[in-house]
Each structure stands twice: as structure tokens, then as C-alpha cells.
Amino acid sequence: MKYVVALLSMLLLSTALSQEPDSIKERRMRWFEDAKLGIFIHWGIYAVNGIDESWSFYNGYLTYDEYMKQLKGFTAAKYDPTAWARLIRESGARYAVLTSKHHDGVALWDTRQNDLSVVKKTPAARDLVTPFCAALRKEDLKVGLYFSHLDWSHPDYPHFTRTQKRYDTDSVRWQRFLTFQRRQIEEVATTFHPDLLWFDGDWDYSAEQWDAKAMRARIASWLPNAIVNSRINGYGDYATPEQGVPIATPKSRWWELCMTINDSWGYQGNDRNFKSPNQIIRIFVDCIAMGGNLLLDIGPKEDGTIPQEEVSVLKELGRWTKKHEDAVYGTRAGIPKEYFYGPTALSKDRTTLYLFVDGKPNGPLLIKGLKNKINRVWVVGNGTKLNPKVMMKMYWSQIPGLVYIDLPDHVLDPQVTVIAVLLDGPVDLFHEQ
Ligand code: GLC
Numbered sequence: 001m002k003y004v005v006a007l008l009s010m011l012l013l014s015t016a017l018s019q020e021p022d023s024i025k026e027r028r029m030r031w032f033e034d035a036k037l038g039i040f041i042h043w044g045i046y047a048v049n050g051i052d053e054s055w056s057f058y059n060g061y062l063t064y065d066e067y068m069k070q071l072k073g074f075t076a077a078k079y080d081p082t083a084w085a086r087l088i089r090e091s092g093a094r095y096a097v098l099t100s101k102h103h104d105g106v107a108l109w110d111t112r113q114n115d116l117s118v119v120k121k122t123p124a125a126r127d128l129v130t131p132f133c134a135a136l137r138k139e140d141l142k143v144g145l146y147f148s149h150l151d152w153s154h155p156d157y158p159h160f161t162r163t164q165k166r167y168d169t170d171s172v173r174w175q176r177f178l179t180f181q182r183r184q185i186e187e188v189a190t191t192f193h194p195d196l197l198w199f200d201g202d203w204d205y206s207a208e209q210w211d212a213k214a215m216r217a218r219i220a221s222w223l224p225n226a227i228v229n230s231r232i233n234g235y236g237d238y239a240t241p242e243q244g245v246p247i248a249t250p251k252s253r254w255w256e257l258c259m260t261i262n263d264s265w266g267y268q269g270n271d272r273n274f275k276s277p278n279q280i281i282r283i284f285v286d287c288i289a290m291g292g293n294l295l296l297d298i299g300p301k302e303d304g305t306i307p308q309e310e311v312s313v314l315k316e317l318g319r320w321t322k323k324h325e326d327a328v329y330g331t332r333a334g335i336p337k338e339y340f341y342g343p344t345a346l347s348k349d350r351t352t353l354y355l356f357v358d359g360k361p362n363g364p365l366l367i368k369g370l371k372n373k374i375n376r377v378w379v380v381g382n383g384t385k386l387n388p389k390v391m392m393k394m395y396w397s398q399i400p401g402l403v404y405i406d407l408p409d410h411v412l413d414p415q416v417t418v419i420a421v422l423l424d425g426p427v428d429l430f431h432e433q
Contacts, residue, residue: 029237029254031142032196032227034330035094036288037321038144039314040258040265040297041084042099045106045122047267047302048073054103058152058161067104070302076124079304081135087306089139091314092321092328097144097198097295098132100188105153109191113183116153133192144196145188149181149232150204156180159204178211185215189222197223199231207233229256249290249333256293259283261310267299274309277316281415284317285356289343291333320415323381327354327418339369339429350426354380355405355419360412364389364404365419369430371400372423379411380418386411388421400430 046053048070057067088096101107107117109129118124133143151157156177160166167173189197197219202210216235219228230236230252238254246257261280262271275283280296287294296317298310321328327345331354334344343356355365377386386405393401405419 025237028225029227031094032238032256032293033254035142036293036328036331037091037093037284037317038095038097038256038293038295039088039091039093040097040146040295041300042102042265042267042297043108043128043300043304044099044102044104044266045070045074045118045302046102046104047299050266050268050270052264052268053099053266054148054152058103060161060163064161071106071121072123074118074122074124074302076118076122076126076128077303079124079128079131081128081131082138084132084300084306085135085139085141087311087314088136088141090318091296092318092325093141093296094329095142095144095196096136097146097196098129099146100129100192101147101151101184103148103150103152103201105148105151107184109187111184111187113180113187114154129192133194142195143192144198145192145194146198146200147185147188148201149199149210150201151177151181154180174209182215182218186218186222189219189226193223194226196227196229198229199236202231202233205233207235246290246292250292254292256295257283257287258295258297260297261299261313264299265297267301267307274313277313277320278415280313280317281320282358285343285358285416288328288331288345289334289356316415320413323413324418325381326352327356327380327420335427335429340365340367346427351423353421353423353427355421357407357412357417357419360409361407364406367403367405367421369400370403370423371428371430372425374403374421375424376422377405378420380420381413382411384408384411386419398430 042053044053046056051061056062057064100109105116109117110119110127111117115121119127129145136143150159152160154177156173158166158174188194207213210233212233212235216228216232219226228236229238230240238256239250239252241250241255241257243259262274264271284294298306300306330348331345332348334346335353340355342358345354346352357365374388377388378384379386386407389404390401391404407417411417
């Protein structure tokens, strides 16, 4: 009977979610869409040797036992979640996502489902997620938690390494694994109440095998307002392109590019290939201009310190986002590149057009095909008023004139300069018949 009731309520919930009206989803997604920048944190025992998170044993770089020896070296001795949260705030991010459990199965919280946690198996010997969530909330940041569906350590998970499988088909074992996975997700959801659940590792099995639809419904019952990323076999809220993309605007209404700050997700001391603040800001600007978010990843050391190079990048990112906040938060995708050779964004009401200018132009900026009258142009974060010049506007023709804007050297930002163009109404572009 109990089972029937549970099943029925699950069915009702899943119908409720699939029928969630667009306007309710719009509301649920709003903080995310306005936030633009998040910080991803890959922290786990892989930081001890500074090797690939989980994949290093899966791909045979070292044995599973060697990988797990890192448990003994994970101390979290200098973990200062308050300092993390302050730095994240300073970077201009509005949310952060921490790996509560990566594919290696090592939980950063005191899971009741098994012993494989930093609490029970490492010198850190404490729950690292609770203070993280508290510190973020104190800084008014939204809390995101990453969770890997697949678990290469669990005796009932079929895959073990790339070449080894524990079993092929064994529905009892698989069901046992699903129960374990469901209970861990329930723990994460009901203990930490994240605003965002960031799943990963759904690729080995289909939505039916994972029972993803029911899981999504459970999440909605535990956390009705939470946002769920795409990696739950199609039952998520937004797309998660990774590294180096998107090149064109993703089809999905909501999306977030996740990207490493160097070439690694977790801390790897030998990876010196850090992107410069300029490279990161330009990619961030592309995300804004295409209407998406950037989730920039950092990898703290095993003791919880954030590498100095990453701190510097976050601080410079913070200088830039603070100065240009009007053009960042709450903006929407800009106008097509045919009208302005560069990234642009629009205010929510579409009456302010932001132009992102990379470097020092050789001549005036040019906007083509703009039907609106321009009320005012200024340099964002600096206030200098600029005087646009409209050329070739024929009074007898529908074709708008060319808008030229001279940009004096002294207003240029060392990274990307932003110009605000206030229009006489919502942006109106000319289309040739
Ligand atoms: C990939 C990798 C994983 C990493 C994730 C971040 O899915 O499997 O190691 O955590 O990307 O998006």
C-alpha cells in the first residue's frame, strides 16, 4: 500500500513538472539567467597528487589502489570557506558549484550511504559541504552542488575502469545501485537545499535505465525551486556546453558554458597553462552576447588553498565585472554581428544596446541598420559621454544611416571597453526586403 501511494504521488509530481507552465519556469530560471557568471570548484582527493579527477584511474594512468592512496593526503587543513565565498563574490560571480561527489565516489559530506567520504576516510575528517553552503549564503551567492550519477567506486556500479566491468547485466545489482544513488541525491537535496543541482556522468545509461524522469520528479518534490542542469538524460533545465564552445548561439533558451581556468578541472600543479584575464573576459563577453552564462572552474589544493594564479584571474575578472555591471547582470543576448562587428548585449527592456570593444579600434565604431534614434551614448563604468555621428541618412529612404562613434584612447579599458547606446525605444533593426 505504502508503495502504491509513493508511486502515485511520484506519477502526479512528474506530470506536474512536465506540465509546468512556461511562465513558472521563467520565474524559476530568472536568477540564473540574470547571474551570468558562476564559479565551478573541483575539489577532491585528486588534488593530492595533482592528477586528473577520477579519470586518471579509469583511464589506467595509475591503478585504483594508487589513486585511493590519495585519501591519506587530503587534509583540508587551510580550508576557509568564508575566504572562498568572499573571493567568489569579488569575482562578480553570483553563484558557485562545488563537486559534492565526483566519479571517484568520494563524498565531501558525511554521507550515510557508505563510508567513502572525506569525513570517514581522510585526515580532513569533517563535512566540507555544510560550511561551503553557509559561507556562500552569507555572501548572498546562490548554492550549486555537483553530483556524479555514476560512481566508479561503488561495488554495484557496472563500470570500473575503461577496460574492466564488474558485470554486464544484473538487474538486482543495478537496482541496488539506483537505490544508493537515489538516497545520496536525497541527502544532498534535503541536507543542503541547493539552489542548483549540477549533475554529471549520466552517459553510460539511458534515461529509462537511470529512471531519470522519476528522479527529476523527486528533486522537484524536495526542492521545488531548484534548477537542474542538463546532465540528467534530458530532464534538466538548461544546456551545458563544455570548453571551447559555443561557437553559435545554442538552441536552448538557457545555457551555461563550463570552462577550466587552465587545462584541468581539479588542481594540477604541473598545469601552468592558465588563461589570462583578457582571454577569460573575452569568452565571458561572448557568453553574455549569446545570452548564456559562464561557469568558470577553479581547482583548490588538497589543503583548501586556491592557487595564486587563480586568485589573480578572479580578482581581475572582479574589477572588470564591477565596473561594467550594468552591461553584465540581467542583460540579454545582443544584436546580430552583421549590425555591429563584435559582441553586444541588450538591457532587459531592449532599449539600451551595449557594445563590447576588444582592444583599441583604428577608427570609429560602426553600427549599421539601426532604425532607432539614439538618445545618448556613454562609456560604461566611466561615464564619459560620446557623440555618435549618423552618416548617409537620406530623408527619402527607409535605409537607416551609418552610426559612427569615436572612442578616445583615454576611455579604453585594459581588457574590454563597454559602450552603452541608449535608444528611443526597444531596438529596431532594418531588414532588407
Ligand atoms: C566532464 C568530466 C568531468 C568534469 C566535467 C565538468 O564531464 O567527466 O571530469 O567534472 O566534465 O563539466
